[in-house]
Amino acid sequence: MSTEEHPIQIPNSTARPLELTDDFSPGETNFIKVDNFKFFYGKKEALHGINLEIPSRRVISFIGPSGCGKSTLLRNFNRMNELIPGVRHEGDITIHGTSIFDPSVEVIALRRRIGMVFQKSNPFPMSIYENIVYPLRIAGQGDRSVHDETVERCLCSAALWDEVKDRLHDSALGLSGGQMQRLCIARAIASSPEILLMDEPCSALDPIATAKVEELIIELKKDFTIVIVTHNMQQASRVSELTAFFYLGNLVEFDETRKIFTNPSKLQTEEYITGRFG
Amino acid sequence: MGGHFSNTGALSTLTQEYRRRPDFFRGACLFACILTVLLLVFIFGEILLKAWPAIHKFGFGFITGTQWSPNREVFGVLPVLIGTIASSFLALLVALPLGLAIALFLSEDFLPDPLRQVIRFVVELLAAIPSVVYGLWGIFVVIPLVQQYGTILSAHFGFLPLLAGPAYGNSLLTASLVLALMVLPTITAISRSSLVVVPYSLREGSYALGATRWETILRVILPTAAPGIVASAILAFGRAMGETMAVAMLIGNSQRLSWSLLSPSNTLSALLANQFAEADGIQISALMYAALLLVALTLVVNLAGEMVLRQTQRATAGLR
Numbered sequence: 001m002s003t004e005e006h007p008i009q010i011p012n013s014t015a016r017p018l019e020l021t022d023d024f025s026p027g028e029t030n031f032i033k034v035d036n037f038k039f040f041y042g043k044k045e046a047l048h049g050i051n052l053e054i055p056s057r058r059v060i061s062f063i064g065p066s067g068c069g070k071s072t073l074l075r076n077f078n079r080m081n082e083l084i085p086g087v088r089h090e091g092d093i094t095i096h097g098t099s100i101f102d103p104s105v106e107v108i109a110l111r112r113r114i115g116m117v118f119q120k121s122n123p124f125p126m127s128i129y130e131n132i133v134y135p136l137r138i139a140g141q142g143d144r145s146v147h148d149e150t151v152e153r154c155l156c157s158a159a160l161w162d163e164v165k166d167r168l169h170d171s172a173l174g175l176s177g178g179q180m181q182r183l184c185i186a187r188a189i190a191s192s193p194e195i196l197l198m199d200e201p202c203s204a205l206d207p208i209a210t211a212k213v214e215e216l217i218i219e220l221k222k223d224f225t226i227v228i229v230t231h232n233m234q235q236a237s238r239v240s241e242l243t244a245f246f247y248l249g250n251l252v253e254f255d256e257t258r259k260i261f262t263n264p265s266k267l268q269t270e271e272y273i274t275g276r277f278g
Numbered sequence: 279m280g281g282h283f284s285n286t287g288a289l290s291t292l293t294q295e296y297r298r299r300p301d302f303f304r305g306a307c308l309f310a311c312i313l314t315v316l317l318l319v320f321i322f323g324e325i326l327l328k329a330w331p332a333i334h335k336f337g338f339g340f341i342t343g344t345q346w347s348p349n350r351e352v353f354g355v356l357p358v359l360i361g362t363i364a365s366s367f368l369a370l371l372v373a374l375p376l377g378l379a380i381a382l383f384l385s386e387d388f389l390p391d392p393l394r395q396v397i398r399f400v401v402e403l404l405a406a407i408p409s410v411v412y413g414l415w416g417i418f419v420v421i422p423l424v425q426q427y428g429t430i431l432s433a434h435f436g437f438l439p440l441l442a443g444p445a446y447g448n449s450l451l452t453a454s455l456v457l458a459l460m461v462l463p464t465i466t467a468i469s470r471s472s473l474v475v476v477p478y479s480l481r482e483g484s485y486a487l488g489a490t491r492w493e494t495i496l497r498v499i500l501p502t503a504a505p506g507i508v509a510s511a512i513l514a515f516g517r518a519m520g521e522t523m524a525v526a527m528l529i530g531n532s533q534r535l536s537w538s539l540l541s542p543s544n545t546l547s548a549l550l551a552n553q554f555a556e557a558d559g560i561q562i563s564a565l566m567y568a569a570l571l572l573v574a575l576t577l578v579v580n581l582a583g584e585m586v587l588r589q590t591q592r593a594t595a596g597l598r
């Protein structure tokens with residue numbers, strides 16, 4: 001595809017190092033590193049060589065028109081795409097400098113270090129309590145006091161504790177849509193992952209529930225590196241510090257969110273965020 | 279009704295015509311429905327009527343009595359009731375794990391799809407084999423096996439009441455094993471359909487939390503499908519209780535109370551099939567009383583199964 005520059009020349013943003021200006025301790029700047037990463041569904045190449053460095057303890061949003069490969073890249077971070085038959089990849093993704101595709105890396109262990117929240121909330125048909133304890137149980141943690149502590153901590157983090165503390169042992173399916181999604185977030189952070197992946201986590205929620213989840217995301221970035229896929233431009237600008245714009249399987253632009261939304265370097269980015277296509 | 283079109287000529291006649299035609303079919307369907315319900319009421323009433331002399335004469339003692347001797351006009355059906363429930367329960371004990379394992383293999387992608395379809399077809403074919411053929415197969419295959427291995431078992435473990443000898447070929451165990459095979463398709467089909475409707479998002483959610491495939495199956499998929507699996511077991515239990523021909527050929531038709539799985543026993547349906555032809559007088563009435571018990575028992579079991587099944591469908595509908 002063409003990587004036509006903006007008529008008014010602005011220095012290529014992906015080339016210069018990111019300067020993040022706020023109070024948070026910077027953390028590693030290349031915590032997740034995507035290195036010339038290509039991904040194939042059968043013969044179809046969905047990602048055409050992505051290069052991306054994600055710093056830790058930030059919120060990064062992936063934006064771009066439908067089908068551009070946002071979910072595909074996101075689902076590679078925890079190797080969920082491997083569940084689909086006939087897929088393969090080229091290039092590499094490293095976390096903390098270790099390739100996630102290294103034969104010594106166990107996919108189970110990888111997924112425990114990376115929480116994932118899906119577009120449609122997917123609580124298990126068990127109690128609220130058991131939903132959150134699930135990742136602990138499969139990790140072999142059977143201690144009741146650890147369970148109790150984790151349930152309270154994660155529900156508090158997910159801003160759900162006050163709403164459900166009196167019915168922890170009721171079925172999770174009795175919650176409202178927004179509560180279910182926050183429960184799924186609580187469950188995703190129960191095994192204390194370092195990274196939280198969210199694929200359009202608010203697209204099935206009403207504005208109030210969305211606002212709650214957004215507040216939650218901003219709160220959670222103190223402890224997690226959060227990558228969020230969203231179609232909602234306001235959401236991207238509200239919650240994320242960095243934004244990556246994808247188009248047709250390419251990373252077009254990656255920069256500070258503020259810059260992407262006020263002064264993008266690429267014409268395609270500008271056209272997309274101003275709603276001229278996508 | 280029809281007020282809108284009363285003065286629009288052609289349209290009006292057309293509408294009326296449309297109304298009249300479905301009315302005929304509707305009537306026919308309604309008639310068939312009512313007929314079915316009436317038939318059920320009629321059958322139940324007829325059995326009750328014929329059983330009445332025995333109900334009047336033996337009362338509740340019929341159910342608790344352990345002797346069945348038509349010559350002395352003593353009729354107690356307890357051993358047969360126990361045999362009915364025990365044989366169905368044993369059949370379930372064998373068929374449920376087996377059927378569930380098959381259902382899992384058919385719903386998960388352990389095997390390539392064409393192979394899964396073949397297995398599914400073969401299991402469903404089991405349901406098409408006539409009862410009497412199962413009975414013959416039991417006589418020629420299962421009876422010799424039970425006799426052979428039962429003798430060995432009772433020689434070593436005969437001190438256990440359940441395995442006390444001698445090992446007759448015609449026994450509770452034989453009937454239960456064949457019954458297990460007969461109810462296998464019921465369990466497999468219903469369990470499988472409740473397993474395949476478990477939403478993919480739940481599997482995905484479990485994998486994303488670092489669960490292995492078996493952890494996902496055991497902790498998420500099976501519990502989600504549990505009500506459907508329970509329903510399949512209940513319905514299979516009901517089917518096993520009503521099963522007649524094969525059981526009558528294999529169970530040994532003995533009304534003696536025994537703990538041993540290797541001893542002959544009897545079930546309500548086998549009792550009816552075996553004795554009705556030669557029965558007269560109060561024995562007919564006693565058999566009708568037994569039939570009434572059987573109908574009541576299967577009705578309760580089937581109703582319970584249907585209820586659980588319906589609840590499952592509602593619960594999983596909420597998941598999607």
Ligand SMILES: Nc1ncnc2c1ncn2[C@@H]1O[C@H](COP(=O)(O)OP(=O)(O)OP(=O)(O)O)[C@@H](O)[C@H]1O
Binds near residue numbers: 046064068069071084
């Ligand atoms: N399971 C799959 N098999 C084959 N092709 C797929 C599969 N999943 C996605 N694709 C293709 O890969 C490309 C990228 O899809 P992806 O789901 O990553 O897009 P997306 O950016 O997340 O879109 P959306 O915003 O609609 O969620 C698309 O062209 C899509 O058709």
Ligand SMILES: [Mg+2]
Binds near residue numbers: 072229
């Ligand atoms: Mg997507």
